[in-house]
Amino acid sequence: DADVTQTPRNRITKTGKRIMLECSQTKGHDRMYWYRQDPGLGLRLIYYSFDVKDINKGEISDGYSVSRQAQAKFSLSLESAIPNQTALYFCATSVVGLAGGSGNEQFFGPGTRLTVL
Amino acid sequence: KNEVEQSPQNLTAQEGEFITINCSYSVGISALHWLQQHPGGGIVSLFMLSSGKKKHGRLIATINIQEKHSSLHITASHPRDSAVYICAVIGNQFYFGTGTSLTVIP
Numbered sequence: 001d002a003d004v005t006q007t008p009r010n011r012i013t014k015t016g017k018r019i020m021l022e023c024s025q026t027k028g029h030d031r032m033y034w035y036r037q038d039p040g041l042g043l044r045l046i047y048y049s050f051d052v053k054d055i056n057k058g059e060i061s062d063g064y065s066v067s068r069q070a071q072a073k074f075s076l077s078l079e080s081a082i083p084n085q086t087a088l089y090f091c092a093t094s095v096v097g098l099a100g101g102s103g104n105e106q107f108f109g110p111g112t113r114l115t116v117l
Numbered sequence: 118k119n120e121v122e123q124s125p126q127n128l129t130a131q132e133g134e135f136i137t138i139n140c141s142y143s144v145g146i147s148a149l150h151w152l153q154q155h156p157g158g159g160i161v162s163l164f165m166l167s168s169g170k171k172k173h174g175r176l177i178a179t180i181n182i183q184e185k186h187s188s189l190h191i192t193a194s195h196p197r198d199s200a201v202y203i204c205a206v207i208g209n210q211f212y213f214g215t216g217t218s219l220t221v222i223p
Binding site: 033040041042043044045058059088090104105106107108110111113 | 203
């Protein structure tokens with residue numbers, strides 16, 4: 001079984017709808033991340049969490065919110081979806097480690113392809 | 118302004134060729150990460166390195182901290198190596214390159 005899972009894998013929705021993307025991990029990692037990927041652009045960080053009580057905004061958090069329900073679960077919500085949020089969304093995890101150490105290696109989920117019409 | 122630049126953006130090679138993908142960065146980092154993204158979209162970690170060189174099978178990654186440069190080499194390339202290769206650096210946050218799309222032709 002995959003260590004980092006995302007649901008749904010594909011979603012088509014309409015403008016204005018509220019959407020939740022879910023991420024679960026069995027790696028036991030404290031750190032979890034949400035990224036979006038757009039054609040021609042690198043991965044961009046939306047939100048990250050270093051533990052259940054720690055939530056931080058990333059580079060492009062506007063229009064998104066997150067919830068860290070447990071160490072293993074990190075959900076991303078689009079409160080009112082708009083077409084420019086059409087993208088591939090990735091969840092990732094990493095261990096808590098010393099800066100520069102291998103603990104910063106990230107493990108990615110399979111991605112969720114979201115289309116907002 | 119891109120903190121991480123990869124070259125080339127696209128690369129086509131014949132099976133068996135030696136391939137090099139380059140990554141240059143402009144920020145201070147504690148480590149550099151090479152990732153592989155398959156045509157279906159999934160991303161897997163290839164290497165994490167902060168100095169020197171690492172080898173895994175036909176893949177070799179090197180980093181020169183002073184020059185702020187890393188290379189990913191693939192020896193004896195194979196069509197199954199066709200993917201997008203992404204360089205990411207870890208400074209005060211993660212910075213990702215836009216990727217190098219590699220196609221290996223049989």
